[in-house]
Amino acid sequence: MASNRTVPPHLDAVDATAWPGVARPPRGPCTGLRARVAEMSFARACSSAGLEVGEGEGADLTVERAELFPRLAVSGWVGLAESYMAAEWATPSTQSLVDAIVALISAGYRPRATPRWSLSSCEHARPSGDIPPDLVQHYAGDGTSSFAGHFATGVATSERVKFRSHTPGAGRRGEPAAYFVDVTNYSDPVGPERGDLGDAQRRSAEMLLDACGAGPGTHLIEYPSSGGTLAVLAAHRRGTVDSLTTDPAMARSLAEHLVYEGVDDAVRVELGGSHGGRVGSYDAVVAAEKLETLSDKSKEAYLRSIGRLVRPGGRVALQTIVQTPSYTKAADAAVDSLRAYVWPALSYCAVEDIGQIVDRATPLRMVACTHAPGHLAESLRLQRELFDAHLREAAADGYDPVYRRLWRWQFAVREALARMGMLDVVQITFTARRRAGSR
Template identity: 30%
Template sequence: MNLDPSPSVASAVPASTRRWESISRVPRGPRAVIGAPIVAALFGRAVADVAIRVEYADGVVLGAAPETGPRMLLHRPRDFFARIAADGLIGFGEAYMAGDWSAPDLSAVLTVLAARIDTLIPAKLQKLRAVAVPRQPRSERGTRAGARTNIAHHYDLSNEFFGLFLDETMTYSSAIFDRLVPAPVWNDLVTAQRRKLDRLLDATGVTAGTRVLEIGTGWGELAIRAAQRGATVYSVTLSREQQLLARERVAAAGLTDRVTVALQDYRDVTGTYDAIISVEMIEAVGFRYLPTYLAALDHLLDDDGRVALQAITMPHARMLATRNTYTWVHKYIFPGGFLPSSELLSTLTAEHTDLSIVDRYSLGPHYAHTLRLWLQRFTASAGGADALGFDPTFRRMWRLYLAYSEAGFASGYLDVEQIVLARPESP
C-alpha cells in the first residue's frame, strides 16, 4: 500500500477543483462596499451576548465570553465584513481561508456559533434567503455525470492526502467509541472504526456465504472485514483513487477472490444481494435523487435481506429551509452534497420502497470526537500537506471544514445515524 507523499499530487488536481487559489481577491463591488458597514453593525449586535470573545486588531473586544472563553481574532475587519456582505456565509468561510480571521481553538468558536445558528441572523433577514443566497448549480446535481465530477472533486485529491489524518483503516466516517468520557485519544480510533463497521455487518447478518453490496467503497475496510467473515462483496465507487487503493488493500489482505471493487454508479448495479451497506454515501446523492437511491436499494435487495445505512442527518425544519441553498461546503468541499432529515428518510422510504426502518442508532457525539481526532492529526501534518503541494490556504480550508463539521455534531445541530431497513415480512 503506497501512501508515500508525492510533491506532484496537488499540482495534478484539476483546475476546476482548485477554487481555493483565488481567495486572496477581496470583493470590492457595490454589494461589498455598501453592505460592509451594515454587516459590521449586525455582527456586533449578534455576538454581543454570545459566549465567545471577538478581538479586533485595534484592541476592541466584543462578545459575552470571559477572558478564558473561545477567542475569534479579527485581523482584517474591513475585508472580513466585505466578504460577508458580498457572499454571506460563503464569505465568512472565505475570510478564514484568506486569513482575515483566526481562532486559537477554531472548533470551540464554531461550536458556540452552531448552537446559535437559528438566532444569529435576524428573522427578517432569514426570510430573504430565497433571493439573497445562491442556489446549487445545475452542473453539481447528482446526475450520473454530475455525481462523478462531484466525487472526484473531493475524493480524488489523492489517497496520500487522506492518509495524513485517517487511521490505518483509512475509514472516513464516524467511529463508535467504547466510551466518550474521558475523551477518546488517537490510539482509540482504529478499534472504534472497526467497532462501527462490525455493528453494520452484524445488523445485516453478514456471515459466511452472504452476498454483500457496498455502495461507496471508501478505501476498502468494510469490504475486507465482510470478506473475512466469509462473505462475497461487490463494492462500487465513483472515485478512481479510492478504487485503486481499495483494490490494493484487498489484495494485500489476500481477499481478491471474495471482493470486487468496481468503478460504477449505484444506478447501474444489477443483481440481488442478501445485505446492502452504504456508509455516509447518501449525503452525496442530492435531494432530488433520494427517491432513485432508495428505490435502487429496494430492487437490489433479496426478499429476506437487510440494508444498513450510516447517514448524517440534520433537523427537519432546518433542512427544509436550506435544501436549495449553495453553501461554503458545496463550493469548496462537497459539491452537490445534501444532508437529509430523519423525517425525510422515513417519508421517502415509505413512499418509494417496500422497505421499513426496523432500527435506528444515533451516534452524533461519537462523530464530534472522530472529527476532533482527525483535525488534531491534520493540523499536526501540515508539513506532509505542504510536501504534497497543498498550500496554506488549502490547509486553512480543510481545517475549517473539519472544525465546522466537529462543531455541528458537538452542538447537536447535526447527527449521524445507523439505519437498518428490511421488508415487513422479513425475519
C-alpha cells in the first residue's frame, strides 16, 4: 500500500507550528531537479573551500539527510540553517561549524534563493530583537548581558580623524564642512578564557558610562535595556537611571536583578516602547547593541528619538556591531538566516553611515569612536562555548533541540564574520551640536 506520508520521519519530533520552515522541507514541481543542481553547487563550493564532506574521522562536514539540497535550492543560506536545525547535516563541533562557515563565505558561496520568510514566519523571531533573559543567562559572562565585551589585554591607540559633515548646509554660512572624531583602536585580546567574559562585558558597560560622563547626580536613560549591567553600574555611580524595555519578561527579570543588586531605589524600569514627552530630560543616553537589529528606516527613527531625549550639553554613548569594508555579498547572504529566525530587521551598516544619519536627522554630532574587532570575535567564541556547556540547562528551561541548534548556528555565523574581519564592535559617543555646527 502506497504511503501518503508527507513529513520525513526524522522531522516527526519538530513542532511544525513553532518551526514551519524546519518541519516542512520544500516540495513541488521541479524541486528534484533544482535540488540536484543545488547539490552540485554545494559540492563545488565545499571543494573550493577546502572542506571535506563525508563520514568518519577527518570529515569537516557530514550530510545526514538529502533534504538539505531542496532547502538549499529554494532558500539558500536560510535553507542551510534550517537543515542544520533539523540535524540533516553536522560538523564535529561548533568550532568546526564556525570553520565551515568561514570557508564557505571565503569561497563566495551564495546560492540563489527566493526569500520565503516574513516577520511572522517563526514565532521566535521577535520584531523587537529582544532575546529572552532566561536564554541569555546560559551564555552571558555576567549572567544578564548578551553584548560583546572589551578584554583587559587589549591595548588602545588613538588618533583624531576628520569626518565629512552631512549636516544640512555643511560648508556654508558658518556650518563646518568637516569635523574631527577621536578614534581609538583596541588590539586583539591575548588568550581570553570563559572566566574573563563577565569582566569584559562589565568593562564594555563602564566604557559607555565613562563616555557619557555618568557620575553622581547624572540623570541617565538606557534605551532600551540590555539586561541590567549598565543600569546597575550607573546606579553604583550614584546616578538616577531609567531603563526602558518592550519585553515584559525583560522587565520582570530586570526588576528582580535590581533588587538583588540593591539598586532598585535608583533605577526605574519602564515597560513600553515610547519615551513619552521627555524631550531634553536626560544628561546621558546609553544603549548596547540595539542599533544593528533595526532596519535602515528604523535606525533613523531611533537615532532621532535619542537626539530628542538628551539635553543640551548632554552625551549619548552607543555600542553597536558594524560592517567593515571587508563585508561581502556572501556574508550578507549568510546573515539572511539570522533575519529569518532571530532578528528580522538585522542590518549591519558602516560607522560612516551612522554618522551620516546622525548629521542629517538629529541635533547630535559624533565626537568619539572605538574599534575592537578582535574583542567581538573572542566574545562570540566564549559565548558559544558557554552555551555549549549549558545545553542541558537550556533544555530544562524549555528550549527544544531546534532552538538550541538555532542558537549555536547564530553564534557560529556571527563569530565567523567577526573572525574574518567583516564585523566590528564599536562604541560611538555623540554630543549635541552647538550653533554653527561646532560641538
